Amino acid sequence: MLELRDITAGYDRREPVVRGASLTVAPGEAVGLLGPSGCGKSTLAKVAALLHRPAAGQVVIDGEPVNGWRHAAPRTLRTAVGVVFQQPRLSADPRLRLRELIAEPLRAVGRSRAEAAARALETAEAVGLTGELLGRRPHEVSDGQLQRACLARALVLRPSWLVCDEMTAMLDASTTAALVNVVEDYRREHRAGLLAVGHDRVLLDRWCDRTVEWSRIAQA
């Protein structure tokens, strides 16, 4: 289980943007979190992805509370959760070629260059990126292609959990359906849990096992 227990989170000493939010994702389960712009759902997504330390409350993975937070949780724990954000142009290092972008998490956890390259290639193929495209840098590909690379990067360490924060908000209908299919194939194969955050009710209802309203899980 990925459990968010009574999370309060914010930035600096300002008023917290998330108050008392609780949410659970079971292994293999897809949960959609719906909320309007500015409600704090992206902040909660960052907490779930172990990238943003909550001011209060606990993140618990498979019964183990996440400890040792600095700004983010320790890297060894973070590898359990893959994350994809809304804007691929802000997520992707503009200097890296797509194949380096996808392989980087593997290198960061100490895999050999050869193994990282092979695994990256495999994951890239799963998201529909092949051949010469992988030698390009972010400015040389479309938003859709770059978001595919960002999804591959999130999956390359084979995480047990995936957090998708408005992953498809910038994308056309066909690319949206394609990326959702990639996530679902991955989840079936690895029995991974998903937290999909967004504002598109039709999409999240279609994609997820259940959807919850922001107002139901957090205090106003």
Add this chain to the structure above:
Amino acid sequence: MTAPSTDPSPAVGTETPAASSASSASFVALRVLAVRGLSVRFTMRDGRHVAAVDDVTFDLAAGECLALVGESGCGKSVLASALLGLLPANARTAGSAVVDGVELLGAGERTLARTVRGRRIGLVPQSPAAHLTPVRTVGAQLAETVRALTGLRGTDARDAALTAAARAAFPAGHLDRYPHELSGGLAQRAATAIALVGDAPLLLADEPTTGLDRELVDHTADELRRHADEGHAILLITHDLAAAARTADRVAVMYAGRIVEIASAEAFFGSLGPRHPYARGLLNALPEREFAPIPGLPPELGDLPAGCAFAPRCPRADDACTVLPRLAGGVACHHPEDRHA
């Protein structure tokens, strides 16, 4: 309702020869924009050519909204940049694009700055918060635009700014705010107010709803519709089919730089549906429909297949598709969906 224009000459009857030759079949009374055979080609550093927009032809009348839809990288935004004269130096254009009597392609910077941008074409930008200057209030930016476009000063300028704000439904009480103090919806209206100052007959909305939540998308779409109903011609460039369905009178689908289908929004989104296999695929990918992606990726614009660019992804493709299909009867396909079952 007449087309608003700062130009004393009427919006019609000032066609170039290129435009008039193709207009005989058209009975549009107040044509604001006439695009004929518009092509944009980039020369890359290694000498290759990339045809980002290829042989695009369409008309747009006052009071009408045309949605230009397609996947990312299909050439929609390059088309917008071509109309505004904002293409990079390695771009070459061909064809003709006449807005309210002015030929845009090949026009000099002076012409574009003095007669086109803001005066004949108002731009409703993709991310209004990034489009506005962060260090000045909305009111100051509106006033600056009024001074630049109308030459009005003092009280008259302030009145004009207030009028533009009111037309964009931007609350006058918020004019002293800075862009970061506005919600996404209000920032969008502020940017729209600036686009309305010059009374441009054509509004160009480039992905105005990207990244907004559904409520704001609907709201922005409805505002654009209202501006169309008030007599503006609107070219809505978007990948958001829901926003297009809500706003547009007609839909043009772009694929690999070409218009592959142009149809009334009623037929396109209604029970008849699109006729081009690509357009059908795009619509079927919506989560409220089949939620099935079109297989494969869009082709590289620098390396297009001979014939129909969609053929490698198309379930209907056969030998005929090695010949480039012309746009005829609103669709460029050798095997379009038959409307008469």
